[in-house]
Amino acid sequence: MTSPRDLRIAIVGAGVGGLACARGLQAHGIPAAVFEREVSRDARWQGGMLDLHVPTGQAALRAVGLFERFAALARAQGQELRGLDPFTATLVHHERPTDSRDESYAPEIDRGQLRGLLLDSLSSGTVRWGHGVDGADPLDGGARLRFADGTTADFDLVIGADGAWSRVRPAVSDAIPRYTGSTIVEAFLDDVDVRHPDLARWVGPGTLAARADGKMISAQRNSGAHIRLYAAFDAPADWHVTAGLDLGDTEAVCDYLRGVFTGWDARFLDLFRGNDSGFVNRPLHVLPAGHTWDHVPGITLLGDAAHLMPPFGIGANLALIDGSDLATAIATHSDLDRAVAAYEEVMLPRSAAAAQACAELMDNLSANFTGDVDSVRRDLNDRMRRARPGPVGRVSSEMTAP
CATH class of the missing domain: 3.50.50.60 (FAD/NAD(P)-binding domain)
Incomplete structure (x- = not known):
């Protein structure tokens, strides 16, 4: 060689x-x-x-x-991962952080x-x-x-x-x-400890998540007082175009998500209402x-x-x-x-x-x-x-x- x-x-x-x-x-x-x-x-x-x-x-x-x-x-x-019941927001699963340095x-x-x-x-x-x-x-x-x-x-x-x-x-x-038929809608919150202290405490230092009927909402603490927000559901890849939505219109997108997540505790959608980013649609391909x-x-x-x-x-x-x-x-x-x-x-x-x-x-x-x-x-x-x-x-x- x-x-x-x-x-x-x-x-x-x-x-x-x-x-x-x-x-x-x-x-x-x-x-x-x-x-x-x-x-x-x-x-x-x-x-x-x-x-x-x-x-x-x-x-x-x-x-x-x-x-x-x-x-x-x-x-x-x-x-840390806390799984909540989507309809009551009660804790149903909790994984605490570990520093054991084992395989997990x-x-x-x-x-x-x-x-x-x-x-x-x-x-x-x-x-x-x-x-x-x-x-x-x-x-x-x-x-x-x-x-x-x-x-x-x-x-x-x-x-x-x-x-x-x-x-x-x-x-x-x-x-x-190929498109899987599922998409993730993403947004974020910045300076959360000052601007969104209640949400910051609710999310905690790791990930907060709820799942039901093939749908999921999660919030993940990042470094620098930053939280990423995700809503996953089945829909056409261009669902927002079909619905005539501007992903930068937070109120309109939240209204749409309220229909997707019917019956879910309102606190999950409240995560998205004060977002600092508008929304990004991420269709999942494999x-x-x-x-x-x-x-x-x-x-x-x-x-x-x-x-x-x-x-x-x-x-x-x-x-x-x-x-x-x-x-x-x-x-x-x-x-x-x-x-x-x-x-x-x-x-x-x-x-x-x-x-x-x-x-x-x-x-x-x-x-x-x-x-x-x-x-x-x-x-x-x-x-x-x-x-x-x-x-x-x-x-x-x-x-x-x-």
Whole structure:
């Protein structure tokens, strides 16, 4: 293989998975360029809290030498989950936060904080902001990237880490995400301890949630006195267009949600009335469970580009471990193509196991929020460990972050 330091590796997408891969490669002395369509790291809000799991997200950060930095930012208290009866708002399920550091330990971190941590660990100029990619084409011994500005560039390896609507995926697979029939309507509250103190006390330090009849409302405390609000229900993907609603009209959207959540305790909808954001509609799409492809030399995928699933707290964890595993495979194999094939031999069964777990979780969720979420997490972690055999290889000790 070409000397690792001379490899031309392109990572498409500066999400947490792509950045974890870039960090892992650079920690092994292997350069990589990350191409990101957004114009800067602050171009948009990066999302709510992530709970990182021991065998996936936490293992990935250990592998790339960033676990201690993560631990300094993570919020153990964010693990608290209180499930309420949707019609009476009485407590029916309570998971208290733990700092036991056992297999169930999954502290929360803002996605933006995690992304910032990864970005700050990379060499200057690694991320090429404002470089949108339109597609990738396999070449004899590599791949060609087609950029949005009409230019092209050739690489030894192109890694599609560009999410649900990946522009790289068509080079290896014809799979297209399908709409699940469910959507999540999102809003947020800021400076909650001062501006919304009663709601802040009600939500607490973690997550407050209620579920019935396939519908859910939840509120999640983030860092910086910030609360994210979510209402999930079945509807056409463009329900607001059909209803003639402006998602920036809080009162009109709340009136609509009142009809969707008929009979629910009024306090749940009161969460949304004073929001500081208007609403965002997020239709849930998935790739086929067990999505796979025939190995294509010069191109591979990670994260949602490879295995888009429902939002059960698995996606970011898988993206992180995908990124660190791929970096380790490249660093520990003498042949680049064999390294990528070895990574895929681990990643594809792991993602298939996770997709199956998600499907079973959707089938088994009871009408009310009474499930033992901690046992669900343990089951998912166990599946991830069993689905992670050894062909990728691991470094013998944790890297030291520079």
